Amino acid sequence: MKTQTRTINKSRQRDAIVNYIMTYQNHPTADTIYNAIKEDFPNISLGTVYRNLTLLTELGTIKKLSCGGSSEHFDGDTTPHNHFICNCCGNITDLKMDNIDFLNELASKNFDGEISGHNIYFYGLCCACKTQQSK
Amino acid sequence: MKTQTRTINKSRQRDAIVNYIMTYQNHPTADTIYNAIKEDFPNISLGTVYRNLTLLTELGTIKKLSCGGSSEHFDGDTTPHNHFICNCCGNITDLKMDNIDFLNELASKNFDGEISGHNIYFYGLCCACKTQQSK
DNA sequence: CATAAAATAATAATAGTTATCATTTTTGAT
């Protein structure tokens, strides 16, 4: 049985996608990325964006965030960190918080499988919406 | 301005949905629930299932789980607990682990909004898939 | 029982995403 390796050629479009995600820390959706990149690549196809987002996620270059909205979001920061989603405006922001790497071990204690990672999504009101509501 | 309250009438279909979710702790999808309930209600509509799942989630009777698959899952256990999703078979299971209620406070420390809750999804290999792979 | 409000079934519509395929781009060898 031959183990076949896939070779990956570079593409200007993929580079632009990576560049966008890394530059703007907005946790954008496929559609947001598509619209932004259209400025430089007017003919880019939405399918190309999706195809590359899937590939980049598989490669571990970016991370996919599934936090309950109607579409997926993507994160260029692959270092361990957590997210906050505002119940009111829906914005997703990074949370600066103390290290909680011990969580995986804690979860493994009474578990017979193998835990390799986790995603945490915090919910509530962001500062802006909080101020808005108290008026 | 009149604050209008919505009155909710009982329905056999909704009762069956709640009963199914509470009985089978599978974290089922809308489609799974639909197919199961069809046995007792052959004419039930998929729209009815979705409508009630949304309502029940709003009421806090059940919880919606967004853990990255193509569709949402639902949980009849609304007490705080965490979930494990197997990267291999996709099964979702509850994790028995020590109390980590302090997480919200920890996350609030350097945050200017208001954190009211969180969802944690652990990933890895479940026991069955782990054994399978090591053969 | 009569009436109004709520819920349903059937179905159409929408949105996000994936698949298909002919054409173009990239790569690596000559």
Add this chain to the structure above:
DNA sequence: ATCAAAAATGATAACTATTATTATTTTATG
């Protein structure tokens, strides 16, 4: 530089999960 094979693209169709619409049925209540 040229050429061929593999990879990537753009255009578009197809698919799937979910929501919206509407006429009919069910539920609650005086």
